Ligand SMILES: Nc1nc2c(ncn2[C@@H]2O[C@H](COP(=O)(O)OP(=O)(O)O)[C@@H](O)[C@H]2O)c(=O)[nH]1
């Protein structure tokens with residue numbers, strides 16, 4: 001006898017959905033806010049906790065959950081401006097969550113384009129954590145008011161590759177916040193639903209990185225940057241030395257040709273002039289430099 005496949009009915013669907021929602025519901029949620037400076041991290045923290053201001057770590061009850069929000073200082077859009085101390089301060093936020101974070105909210109503002117340098121800054125800072133961080137990361141787009149009538153999907157489609165890369169990296173987990181409408185609590189209810197879904201997809205595992213690993217990565221990043229800087233300087237010095245050597249050699253050849261010219265007959269003189277002319281034409285730039293150096 002053929003076994004009939006069980007298909008959920010409409011009523012069952014409703015109860016299944018309800019059961020899923022209830023079973024995913026968390027009584028405690030710990031969140032870390034990261035992103036560029038001025039991206040709206042602190043404002044988002046305030047909207048989540050429904051309060052005016054908090055420093056570094058804020059706690060409160062939201063929709064029956066005990067919520068902890070860790071705010072971090074953020075990185076510069078141009079990541080070469082970030083110092084080692086700044087990066088250590090950013091990652092220090094994680095140590096405030098020793099038992100792990102339910103979500104890392106990567107804040108990206110919608111008022112400016114997500115440029116290549118912002119992309120580099122995100123990549124550089126996310127690589128300070130281990131690769132599993134992406135499983136626990138949700139992009140929070142702030143300045144939701146800037147979208148006006150456009151949907152976020154349309155915005156992502158119209159943006160260039162860097163933003164699409166970021167959304168892909170986070171496996172399409174994103175949420176839009178309008179921090180000018182702090183009273184619109186439905187945006188926070190929805191955010192928590194997305195966070196709970198993400199935790200369920202991670203089978204309840206939290207983001208709990210090894211802090212000493214992270215500090216080591218920060219140190220390595222800046223040691224690498226220093227070495228690169230020194231190598232660049234050395235290369236430039238060597239280039240300048242070689243250039244000068246070449247110019248001096250060329251100048252000496254010219255001088256000896258000139259003295260030779262003075263001792264030759266008229267026909268030999270014309271032949272030599274041809275050589276010098278060719279030299280002049282092909283080395284005009286070098287000659288200009290010689291006179292500059294002589295001067
Ligand atoms: N219009 C608008 N402004 C926002 C929004 N979120 C943040 N801002 C503004 O962006 C600026 C930087 O926000 P802040 O939270 O201090 O950024 P942080 O440096 O990442 O903490 C502030 O002037 C905020 O008022 C938003 O959703 N809409």
Ligand SMILES: [Mg+2]
Pocket residue numbers: 041042043071072073
């Ligand atoms: Mg801030």
